Amino acid sequence: MAVIDELQDIETQTLAKVSSAQSLKELDEVRVDVLGRKGSLTNILKSMSSLAPEEKPIIGKRANEVRKTIESALEARHEALEEAELDAQIEAQALDITLPGRHKVVGSQHLISQIEEQMCDIFTSIGYKVYDGPQVETDYYNFTALNTPEDHPARGMADTFYVHDLSGEQSRVKGESDVLLRTQTSGVQVHTMENLKPPIYMVAPGRVYRRDVADPTHLPMFNQLEGLVVDEGITFGDLKGTLEYFCKEIFGADRKVRFRPHFFPFTEPSAEVDVSCGVCHGEGCRFCSHTGWIEVLGAGMVDPKVFEFSGIDPEKYTGFAFGIGIERVAALHYNLPDLRMLVEGDMRFLNQF
Numbered sequence: 240m241a242v243i244d245e246l247q248d249i250e251t252q253t254l255a256k257v258s259s260a261q262s263l264k265e266l267d268e269v270r271v272d273v274l275g276r277k278g279s280l281t282n283i284l285k286s287m288s289s290l291a292p293e294e295k296p297i298i299g300k301r302a303n304e305v306r307k308t309i310e311s312a313l314e315a316r317h318e319a320l321e322e323a324e325l326d327a328q329i330e331a332q333a334l335d336i337t338l339p340g341r342h343k344v345v346g347s348q349h350l351i352s353q354i355e356e357q358m359c360d361i362f363t364s365i366g367y368k369v370y371d372g373p374q375v376e377t378d379y380y381n382f383t384a385l386n387t388p389e390d391h392p393a394r395g396m397a398d399t400f401y402v403h404d405l406s407g408e409q410s411r412v413k414g415e416s417d418v419l420l421r422t423q424t425s426g427v428q429v430h431t432m433e434n435l436k437p438p439i440y441m442v443a444p445g446r447v448y449r450r451d452v453a454d455p456t457h458l459p460m461f462n463q464l465e466g467l468v469v470d471e472g473i474t475f476g477d478l479k480g481t482l483e484y485f486c487k488e489i490f491g492a493d494r495k496v497r498f499r500p501h502f503f504p505f506t507e508p509s510a511e512v513d514v515s516c517g518v519c520h521g522e523g524c525r526f527c528s529h530t531g532w533i534e535v536l537g538a539g540m541v542d543p544k545v546f547e548f549s550g551i552d553p554e555k556y557t558g559f560a561f562g563i564g565i566e567r568v569a570a571l572h573y574n575l576p577d578l579r580m581l582v583e584g585d586m587r588f589l590n591q592f
């Protein structure tokens with residue numbers, strides 16, 4: 240084929256390929272085929288020297304024209320494809336700003352934790368520190384060091400969850416087993432006195448476990464806030480003043496508070512504290528079993544025997560202790576008829592707080 244026809248062919252075919260190229264990559268392959276180092280047009284330009292002298296200017300001129308035409312076609316197609324690719328990318332990443340937003344559900348603190356925090360805040364605001372104690376406890380801290388006799392009913396299998404004996408064997412036989420789930424937070428008193436020197440002003444919130452069947456007023460797992468004060472010259476008057484202050488802060492200044500004599504092995508004298516019923520304001524109703532009062536906590540002056548177990552000199556120091564049921568306080572605060580509502584996880588109930 241004459242070189243001039245060859246050039247015509249290259250031009251026609253290349254322009255067709257350029258306009259049908261669907262991507263920048265494809266377009267670049269077309270360019271390399273024609274204008275690359277071994278491209279068809281490059282080959283012709285390289286072989287110009289072997290042409291007859293009269294052919295040279297004609298073929299040379301035509302070859303340059305073809306090159307320019309192809310180059311500008313490549314450039315135009317390049318721009319068009321680039322734009323199309325950008326459009327496609329924008330389209331693929333487009334946000335539909337008319338879509339309604341996705342609602343994020345924000346969690347919140349459980350009611351029990353909220354109340355626990357409020358209770359701790361009342362005590363920290365008058366100088367107490369907050370401590371933590373183990374939920375898996377030994378018989379010694381839960382009972383013995385708290386002056387609880389060997390034959391006390393609370394130590395029985397019917398009341399206490401025993402975990403395993405000290406050799407790690409599962410055991411349900413009392414006597415062989417002295418690792419247990421604490422039945423009260425009072426053991427934290429002993430840990431604290433073992434580790435700190437008086438003056439001690441502390442509260443310790445946490446879970447406790449008892450072998451109770453859940454009913455409106457009992458849960459097999461619940462929370463207590465233990466309190467302990469050890470200092471020189473502490474009296475029952477300090478205990479009364481502190482707990483009256485706490486009850487008014489948490490339940491409101493209009494609630495009445497009364498102290499009833501009671502017995503606990505680890506305090507002497509001991510008392511239970513009642514608050515006037517928030518539903519009937521002391522008139523008597525179903526909520527307070529028609530007494531006008533609701534029991535909220537146990538308290539007393541630390542028994543000197545507990546001081547001895549814990550390494551505190553009972554000649555030098557006196558102190559008081561108290562234990563408050565946190566679920567009880569929550570129930571009183573919100574007049575809840577059934578403690579089980581606190582642990583059932585029903586969001587229709589929990590979302591109200």
Ligand code: DAH
Binds near residue numbers: 425509537538561563
């Ligand atoms: N631990 C007692 C209970 O679970 C409550 C209690 C009573 C705690 C008197 C005390 C206290 O610290 O002094 O019923």
